[in-house]
Amino acid sequence: MTGAELPIVGDDNALGDTRILVGFNRHLERLGLEVDRESFGPEEFLIRTAGRHLVILGGSPRGVPYGVNSLLTEEWGCRWFTPTLRRIPKRERLTLPPTDRRYAPPFEWRDAGFWSSLDNEWAFHNFQTSDFSRLRLEQGGRCGIVHS
Numbered sequence: 001m002t003g004a005e006l007p008i009v010g011d012d013n014a015l016g017d018t019r020i021l022v023g024f025n026r027h028l029e030r031l032g033l034e035v036d037r038e039s040f041g042p043e044e045f046l047i048r049t050a051g052r053h054l055v056i057l058g059g060s061p062r063g064v065p066y067g068v069n070s071l072l073t074e075e076w077g078c079r080w081f082t083p084t085l086r087r088i089p090k091r092e093r094l095t096l097p098p099t100d101r102r103y104a105p106p107f108e109w110r111d112a113g114f115w116s117s118l119d120n121e122w123a124f125h126n127f128q129t130s131d132f133s134r135l136r137l138e139q140g141g142r143c144g145i146v147h148s
Contacts, residue, residue: 001076001091018052023064028055043129043140044104047071049096062129062140069125070103071096080126083119 011025021027024037031050040046040059045067048055056071058064072078075096079087111130116122123133124140 001078001088002094003090015053020054020056022056022068024057027053028057031055041104043108044102045070046100046102048100049098054096065124065138065140066105066127069127073125075099078125080122082116083122086125 006020011021011027015027015030019027021031024035028035031053033048033050033055035046035057037057040057040063042059043062043066045056045058045063047067047070048057056064056067058067076091076094077087077089081087105127108129110128111117111132112123112126112128117126117128117130118132118134120134120136120139122128123130124135129135129140
């Protein structure tokens with residue numbers, strides 16, 4: 001969105017002044033954040049600011065990716081309308097007000113039931129979990145629930 005390239009570093013590095021912390025790691029304790037990993041459902045996520053740091057946590061397998069995706073859609077206006085039509089706003093600077101949002105989708109299996117939902121990129125960005133979406137492992141994989 002901004003064109004900035006952000007380095008990816010492990011939690012064995014110093015915390016620094018400003019970080020985006022993705023997933024459970026050692027820096028959470030350094031920030032004084034006590035969050036129980038076991039309390040998260042498979043798609044549940046938390047987006048929280050801690051001073052100048054942004055923390056995105058979630059359950060396995062889809063919580064963390066959904067947290068990142070939710071930040072892009074809810075806070076910064078990214079949209080995936082169809083597999084070939086999306087809106088990624090260009091911004092000089094991304095800002096986020098103090099935030100503490102935890103969310104668990106009410107249903108694990110979600111399927112829009114039209115052709116776009118067969119595209120795994122579209123399905124992922126629109127929080128679809130149907131087996132027909134063929135979600136890759138880095139997208140949280142397939143849900144595995146069917147109806148009869």
